[in-house]
Amino acid sequence: MREYPAMPRSFAHLSDEALVALVARSDQEALAELYDRFGRVAYGLALRVLRDEKLAEDAVQEGFLAAWRNAERYMPERAKAGTWLLTLVHRRAVDLVRREESRRAEPLPESAEPAPQDSAEDDAWLRFERERVQAALRKLPDQQREALELAYYGGFTQSELAERLGQPVGTIKSRMFAGLARLRELLAEPNGESTWKPTFTT
Amino acid sequence: METDLHDLTAAYALDALSPEEAREYEAHLARCERCRAELASFSEAAGALAYATEGPAPPPELRARILQQAQRERPNVAPLRPRWVAPVAAVAAVAACVAVGLGIWAATLSNKLDRRTKELGREEKVAAILAAPSSRSISFGRGVLVVTKSGEAALVVNHLRQPAQGKTYEAWISSGGAPKPAGTFGGGKVVTVPLEGSVRPGASVLVTVERSGGVDAPTQKPFLSVQS
16 A cells, blocks of 8 residues: 655745646645645644544545545636635535434534644634634624524524524625624734735726 | 626635536636736635634644545655756646646736746755755755755755845855856745756855846855855
8 A cells, every 4th residue: 555654845935836836747746735834724623623533534535535536627726725615615514413413512622632733834814713703703793603603503594593593584685794794804914914905807 | 797707706716606606607707807917816705714713723633644545546656856948848838838838828918927937946846955865954044055966056045035126136156166157046045046057066056146147257245155
């Protein structure tokens, strides 16, 4: 069996988007590098949605394999490569949680898992990014934050949310729209290094 | 109806639509430029939510499992090899097919796409050189020169400030005689340059600042010189 050691520095200089282009050419080492860059966030996300390690692993695996199969359809203009990958994993996680109805408990409290052991520089960056996004979330009006969190981490559809919160679907839609628009603004604010940049201008 | 569909962009970015609603929205997306633009930026914001989660690292077996499964699905995978011309054409062809197939992006985005495609092609070329089993690396203060056995070479320079207006960086290969032009490039955090021409053992790679478009012979003293 072939071994996949941690990559030497050879791919370190490539952008995420270039790696996806290599993945489209069936380059497994590029896939490995993408996993090394995004696997941890992807797993954290899947675990938050699914609250089950086995299922979270399945979601990450299926998401990365979806990337492997569909990399040639990735459009750099549409999303950053990392966003695209995380979207694939998130979709799998949401599909799974909708099937495992009983598991979908209250999604809000942060996962009770022990804080991760931060070992490398990458983790410092991850921690920074986590704090930045959490801070932005805290600035949202409660109802908007609730709508975003229940939808994204809870895997509820807008109709399920409407029912759960006893509100018309239109209200839920507006909260998600306003919440996401506000989050986008907050993340774009130049306090510290912003990783979000608009990829489109209208 | 169509107006209602505009409002679904946030829900779609959050994966909060039922499968039927999602299909309907995707059909709408193909017709609505405004929604495509909005979705691109909403997706980045939704994707940021992934980073707000905390949890343990994935088990180490997961990585191996994904890579093994990937290999099982597409077993005829050649390792990275030097690819000099094909990548740009291949990426461009794929991009073009997708653009035509969707009938969406072609007009407004072709310029951006071309530029991006060129960048990707360049990076791929560098990747091929960096990953070639026969490559040697020569480190210098701000980066590394990588040369394959057959003399294909890539220069990687860290933290190179953008050249002044009307100027460009130009690489040169000098094998004792007059330096030969090996490509022009701009600045950046990490600049990767596939060199044009081959770098023989003992040859030097030089970089000068020249006027935009490049020149045939260096007019400045090199600010960087690496001997292979």
